[in-house]
Amino acid sequence: MARGIELKTREQMRVMARAGVIVERALAAARAAAVPGATTAQVDAAAAATIADAGATSNFLGYHGFPATTCISVNEEVVHGIPGDRVLAAGDLVSIDCGAIVDGWHGDSAISLIVGGEGSAQDRALMDATEKALWAGIAALASARRVSDVSAAIEQVADRAGLHPIEGYVGHGIGTAMHQGPDVPNYRVRGRSPRVEPGMCLAIEPMFVIGTDESATLADEWTVVSLDGSRAAHWEHSIAVHEDGIWVLTAGDGGARGLSTHGIVPVSP
Structure with missing residues (x-):
C-alpha cells in the first residue's frame, strides 16, 4: 500500500487482465442482447451467463445489496440502473456497466449504445464524445504525474x-x-491529487449529460437520473500502470486501438 492506495505486482495485473477480458466478453454479449423488444433483465442475463461460463464471479451482484450482474441505465438514467422488465425500444440510449472477479481480483468496464443502431444525432454525439473522453483520460494516464491530469483531460473533452x-x-x-x-x-478539483505511480490500477x-450536471437518485436507492431529464452516456475501462507503460485491463488488445489516435502503444504487464 502507498498512502492507502493498493499497488499491484505485474503478476497480479495479469490476473486482473484475465478478469478484464471476461468483462469485455460479457459486455459484448449484453450489447448483442440489447435489441428492440428485449427487456433489460434479458440483457443482464446474457452478461451473467458469459461470466458464469468463464468460471468467474460477478462483483456487482450482491454489492451492498445490488440485485443484478450489470447496471443498465436507459436514456435519462446515468448510472446504477437496475435491470428488470423495462422493454428496450429503438433509439434508446443505454449504458451497461459490468464487472467480474477472477482469483480475488476485479475488472470493471462500461459501454454505451443506441438500441437498433440509429438514434438521434444529438445522442450519437453525446455517446461518441463520452467515449472520446474515456480515451483522452486513459492517454493522459500514460504520462500523468498526478490523478488530476486524467481528470483535466476528461473535462477538456466535455468542455x-x-x-x-x-x-x-x-x-x-x-x-x-x-472500489x-x-x-x-x-x-478538475481543487487541491493536490495522488501521484500516479507503478502498481496503480484505475x-x-x-x-456526461447533455443538460445540467445535477442528478437525483430514484426511490429504488440505486438508479441515478439527470435532474432535468436530459440523456446521459457512460464509458469505462480499468487500466494498469507499471514501470514500462500502461495496459487497458478490460480490452483484449490492451487498448491499442483506442490509444492509437493518441500515439500511445500499450505495454503488457
Whole structure:
C-alpha cells in the first residue's frame, strides 16, 4: 500500500487482465442482447451467463445489496440502473456497466449504445464524445504525474463538446476490491491529487449529460437520473500502470486501438 492506495505486482495485473477480458466478453454479449423488444433483465442475463461460463464471479451482484450482474441505465438514467422488465425500444440510449472477479481480483468496464443502431444525432454525439473522453483520460494516464491530469483531460473533452460531467460520480482505484482509492474525478478539483505511480490500477469512467450536471437518485436507492431529464452516456475501462507503460485491463488488445489516435502503444504487464 502507498498512502492507502493498493499497488499491484505485474503478476497480479495479469490476473486482473484475465478478469478484464471476461468483462469485455460479457459486455459484448449484453450489447448483442440489447435489441428492440428485449427487456433489460434479458440483457443482464446474457452478461451473467458469459461470466458464469468463464468460471468467474460477478462483483456487482450482491454489492451492498445490488440485485443484478450489470447496471443498465436507459436514456435519462446515468448510472446504477437496475435491470428488470423495462422493454428496450429503438433509439434508446443505454449504458451497461459490468464487472467480474477472477482469483480475488476485479475488472470493471462500461459501454454505451443506441438500441437498433440509429438514434438521434444529438445522442450519437453525446455517446461518441463520452467515449472520446474515456480515451483522452486513459492517454493522459500514460504520462500523468498526478490523478488530476486524467481528470483535466476528461473535462477538456466535455468542455469542447458542450457537455457536462455528472457531479459527485467518479472513477476509482480497483484491485482486490471493485472500489478503492484513489478517486478519479471526471472534472478538475481543487487541491493536490495522488501521484500516479507503478502498481496503480484505475477505473476511468466519464459520465456526461447533455443538460445540467445535477442528478437525483430514484426511490429504488440505486438508479441515478439527470435532474432535468436530459440523456446521459457512460464509458469505462480499468487500466494498469507499471514501470514500462500502461495496459487497458478490460480490452483484449490492451487498448491499442483506442490509444492509437493518441500515439500511445500499450505495454503488457
